[in-house]
Amino acid sequence: MKLSTAEWQKIQRECSKLKAQWYKEYPICIFCLQGVKKGAGQLCHKVPRSWVSKLFSIFELQTKKENTGLGHPICHTIYDDDKKLASVALPGFWQVMDDIKSFEPDYYNLIKSKL
Numbered sequence: 001m002k003l004s005t006a007e008w009q010k011i012q013r014e015c016s017k018l019k020a021q022w023y024k025e026y027p028i029c030i031f032c033l034q035g036v037k038k039g040a041g042q043l044c045h046k047v048p049r050s051w052v053s054k055l056f057s058i059f060e061l062q063t064k065k066e067n068t069g070l071g072h073p074i075c076h077t078i079y080d081d082d083k084k085l086a087s088v089a090l091p092g093f094w095q096v097m098d099d100i101k102s103f104e105p106d107y108y109n110l111i112k113s114k115l
């Protein structure tokens, strides 16, 4: 499903808000569990935008607070690119997986089957 520019902009706006909220509530990298300094973190999605969900629209999934958190760029890259490495190198990985299991079990099962 392809999103219009306006829809993407709406997602981006919501993501900026979420990022600000996380800096206030939990300024910790969800992957390595170390602190994230202001300006050094990225808003990360536990379930990526490429995933086609049966339960949520792209907008819902990308702006769902439970699907997001702060991360260091390097931790975010490891998580996105290499789940196997992430599962052994990043101490927050299984908490992220538990969170995913609670709202998007299909994605959880897919990742789990590849580890």
Ligand SMILES: [Zn+2]
Pocket: 029, 030, 031, 032, 033, 034, 071, 072, 075
């Ligand atoms: Zn980190």
